[in-house]
Amino acid sequence: MPELIYLDYNATTPVMTEVRQEVLETLGNFWANPSSSHKLGQKAKEHLEKARNCVAELINAFPEEIVFTSGGTESNNMAILGMAMTQSAKGKHLVTSRIEHPSVLNPFVHLMEMGFEVDFVGPDKTGITSPEKLATFFRPDTIMCSVMLANNETGALQPVEEIGKICRQKNIIFHTDAAQAVGKISVDVRRLGCDLLTIAGHKLYAPKGIGALYIKKGVELENILFGAGQEMGKRPGTEPVPCACALGKAAQLLKGKIEQEGLRQTKLRERLFKRLAAKIKQIVRFVPADKCLPNTLAISFPGLSGATILEAMPDVMASTGAACHDRSVAVSHVLSAMGVDRSVAIGMLRLSLGIYTTEEEIEIAANKIIDTTLRLYKE
Numbered sequence: 001m002p003e004l005i006y007l008d009y010n011a012t013t014p015v016m017t018e019v020r021q022e023v024l025e026t027l028g029n030f031w032a033n034p035s036s037s038h039k040l041g042q043k044a045k046e047h048l049e050k051a052r053n054c055v056a057e058l059i060n061a062f063p064e065e066i067v068f069t070s071g072g073t074e075s076n077n078m079a080i081l082g083m084a085m086t087q088s089a090k091g092k093h094l095v096t097s098r099i100e101h102p103s104v105l106n107p108f109v110h111l112m113e114m115g116f117e118v119d120f121v122g123p124d125k126t127g128i129t130s131p132e133k134l135a136t137f138f139r140p141d142t143i144m145c146s147v148m149l150a151n152n153e154t155g156a157l158q159p160v161e162e163i164g165k166i167c168r169q170k171n172i173i174f175h176t177d178a179a180q181a182v183g184k185i186s187v188d189v190r191r192l193g194c195d196l197l198t199i200a201g202h203k204l205y206a207p208k209g210i211g212a213l214y215i216k217k218g219v220e221l222e223n224i225l226f227g228a229g230q231e232m233g234k235r236p237g238t239e240p241v242p243c244a245c246a247l248g249k250a251a252q253l254l255k256g257k258i259e260q261e262g263l264r265q266t267k268l269r270e271r272l273f274k275r276l277a278a279k280i281k282q283i284v285r286f287v288p289a290d291k292c293l294p295n296t297l298a299i300s301f302p303g304l305s306g307a308t309i310l311e312a313m314p315d316v317m318a319s320t321g322a323a324c325h326d327r328s329v330a331v332s333h334v335l336s337a338m339g340v341d342r343s344v345a346i347g348m349l350r351l352s353l354g355i356y357t358t359e360e361e362i363e364i365a366a367n368k369i370i371d372t373t374l375r376l377y378k379e
Contacts, residue, residue: 035238050245058255076101094111099123121134128157149181155296268359276370285299296350304346312376
């Protein structure tokens with residue numbers, strides 16, 4: 001079997017060795033119900049709270065502001081639906097961007113079906129949502145705004161800190177989906193000025209099925225799940241202690257290396273792009289290097305299909321900006337919102353790096369992509 005080159009870290013990350021060990025230790029020693037009052041239950045509770053502290057420290061939050069969830073989708077739904085219900089007496093107008101993840105867009109669509117009004121604001125050609133443009137949609141009855149911190153497809157960093165300032169000035173609750181950002185760049189909830197922030201464990205080297213929602217002190221949020229009083233009464237259900245501890249361990253491991261690792265991945269990303277651009281004159285880059293996640297390279301080979309490119313080099317694991325359904329090709333809603341021409345959008349590849357990506361892998365991937373695309377252009 002040829003060596004597989006994994007460049008799809010934005011889709012999911014491998015679980016770090018230390019995180020796997022944490023899961024096994026927790027399964028073996030801290031398996032009791034953390035709500036139980038006996039000694040074993042309280043040991044599990046202590047381990048759970050240690051994990052909560054680690055997640056809080058990663059984003060400069062207080063531990064009591066961290067609620068464990070099943071992942072990014074639940075966190076987004078909890079934030080958007082819960083806040084809409086809480087604030088509905090003050091107004092029923094909401095604002096978001098057109099480039100959000102479906103777990104943000106679809107809750108807003110659901111709220112529209114319930115009688116709320118939602119404005120979906122488009123980005124510029126580089127995939128960045130302007131705070132000034134966003135503010136023009138705010139109204140006296142606007143109760144909430146949600147804009148992601150980093151786009152999952154293009155890697156474009158959104159000006160969340162500026163958006164947060166505007167929302168505070170207008171007394172609008174602000175949520176940011178930071179699933180693609182936490183663990184890749186420094187994320188400080190105090191600096192961002194957000195009221196709610198989403199974390200997804202499998203985007204930062206923890207297992208799937210665990211995430212967290214930051215809820216700023218003093219912010220009230222109506223429950224969307226009903227049961228017992230776990231997670232400070234905000235998210236019922238017996239906590240999955242091993243998964244929560246895995247997220248805590250990943251947060252602890254990443255905290256001290258984000259800046260250095262970001263610089264390393266940026267260097268590798270730019271090396272990859274320069275190698276490709278030197279050989280493939282048709283290449284298009286969607287987001288400027290300084291406006292992008294350090295690990296993400298979103299490019300296109302106009303006239304070709306990203307899916308065809310990947311099919312022709314199956315040992316390179318990456319993603320495209322289009323989905324194929326029943327022989328038809330649906331262009332990504334993100335690229336559509338950016339106004340990208342269909343022929344360019346279909347040729348998109350998202351190459352996303354991670355902590356295990358090596359220089360050798362970048363060289364191998366560059367050579368394979370160059371050889372494959374040049375051959376396809378000649379056919």
